[in-house]
Amino acid sequence: MEQILAKTLLAGFEAAPAIPEGQMIRFVTTDSRQVGPDCVFVAFPGEKFDGHDFAAAALEAGAAYVVLNHPVEGVPAEKTILCPDSYQAMMRMGANYRAQFSPKVIGVTGSVGKTTTKEFCAAVFSGFGNTIKTEGNQNNELGLPRTLFQIGPDTEYAVVEMGMSHAGEIDRLARCAKPDAGIITCIGVSHIENLGSRENICKAKLEICAGLPEGAPLVLNYDDEYLRKAQLPAHVQPVWYSLTSGEADVSASAIRQEEDGMSFLVDDQDNGCFMIHIPALGRHNVANALAAYCVATRLGLPARQVIQELKNFRQTGMRQRVVDSHGVKVIEDCYNANPDSMRAALEMFRDFPCQRRFALLGDMLELGEISRAEHEELGRLAAVSNLEALVTYGEQAQRTAVTAAAKGLRTVYAHNYEEAAEALLRQVHPGDAVLVKASRGMALEKVLEIFYMERDAAALGN
Template identity: 40%
Template structure:
């Protein structure tokens, strides 16, 4: 990143209160602990903390500039830019900086699988382009504008993850990232507490296309019931991926062996063998989206498939650990009903005894009980041998499992500490153990216990 303080003030509609407008900003941060020479610090007002109190500290650390929406005693050691709202100013500056990039930008959204699909699309495009991608899970109203500052002179394409949980959020993100291409993975019930219906979720996510141009393309998962209803209804170029015969990019001959998934991609008259070093049919759709987008952006498909063969799961996203005679499937980063069912399919593809440790799925509102119960029924049908549930909402998972199979051993725990005590007594040699729950449940603590005590 390279921008002067004066330019930053002008681009976000701010007023420079003090400091040299010719000095350079080389990075933007909202965490005062990350501020240093060249930093523009954006103090955000949260429910618990107003980060304006850290402005003197960031200047002491060498920061070049800071935004402020409050009165601050002058003079200070760096440049201070007054704005009506620091969060809005961050988004305005991010949007303005994004417009300096003229290459293709691909937006990724969906209820489940955004981060994995983002990684796969970036990997497939890397067979031709120098790709900038969202780091980690920076897909929010704060994370997306910060990602815009990662564009560099050698960037040739970008893949931006875009998440939303409230009405209007995707429209704002679309103004910032301005993707000309997009992938939508699915429409589930995540955040239905705020958005009320799946139809609302889909319509909100479709705002990712607000800035589309005639050459734009939207890639949709044809295996998703909600997205399949959009077939033939879009006013711009749309491609469907999936296993249905009518999909533009179709997966056939899907097989799983020794931790890998094999399939053949069919598109028009082409057939392309693909190998993924991960398990799960949901990963096939993610890979198809990556291949379709690579094809749209003129990447050789064989080269894109070769790149996908090197994919490695991110931390806490279906990472498989073999320790002390047991197999751990760490999928603890987050959870939704669709994601839980996909993870259970992966678990039940393993031999020997299958143990599922499932925590609460949060933000499901009025559908929470039924969604948890349905996952319990699915676990029983899929072939889980021992079910351990964690949290208040997850009690309904146990209820559902028992209604489907009263003989299935199932234990409900109030928290992770209790779940660990159950595991100490329950684990047997050769077990395969799935750990999954919403981010707020901190299920990674259960994984940490397993890795520490069975390594």
């Protein structure tokens, strides 16, 4: 974060003291352990710790101001910014800080693929100038301001991911970040428990338009029926991409999965045709790459160089990371899961080059009333996905196992991480491949820890 005038950073807070002219703020923190001179400490109430209990100590450590939801005894009013919602306070300061700089900001949202699309965008824009991006899962009303605070005078591009679980959240994120262009990857069923229908999810994702300026490109997935029939605001310029239709502004054809990624032909109605190879597996990643291509070219970057920069994409975290465990290829895709991403992963895995295919699948969380039906549908999909055997873990994934077994697929339902690892260890041999996927809360990486340790021990024993 660059130093900023306190009056500028704290503008718009109704309950704020008189701020001296020329007073500077060096950084904003929500962690009392990171407090230092000339910072703003924002107190968040929590189940285990309440930041308000550390407000006085923050001032003693040099904080210029503390942002509180309510007055705290012993904390002087002249050092207190009162705001009933700490998230709202972070968003206000993030917006005030972002307004001092003029990078091209790209906002990315969607039910599935937004993080990977963000990474494709970051790979592209990094080839054209100093680029920052959302790190990890910092895509909410706390994480977005933290990302914006990374912007400096030399920042040319900022790629910000926008997540949500309720209506209105992306509206607030977009108004804070003020993106110059937006991407909506697709409309799935994540958070349908809160929003009620995919139509409502689509409306919530389209809230990104609230922060887009007149004529801004809005990149949309033509293959998504909910986006295609959505009523778009008149002030945005839609740019459609597709894997199935030549009617889109940009389309992909001749898609081929290779051992190290995907090759395909890009047909851009504005810029012509190009062959491309990306270091990512699955047709869904072709769509993610197309979205990044569209936003970069519609912001004026040359198409041929954009395609070259797409090759610099790298997966993050536990998203389709391929690990060789003594001859067994393991595709670690444990970061998140929902019906759409599960379907895409199984489709990719069907064409993965190996001798035999095994899958370890866990629960898909936050599906509400549709959870049972979707886990049973996952079992039907697994049964026709060219798998040698299926291992499942989780209460809902038991339904997946039962359905897959009824369709003739050999299945094992594991009650714990050890059983899941043992089920895989008993069956796989060098030349085989294993797909591991579930919602983040299932922590399937714990199964992999056991699996890798046992295979390492067996290799040493030989």
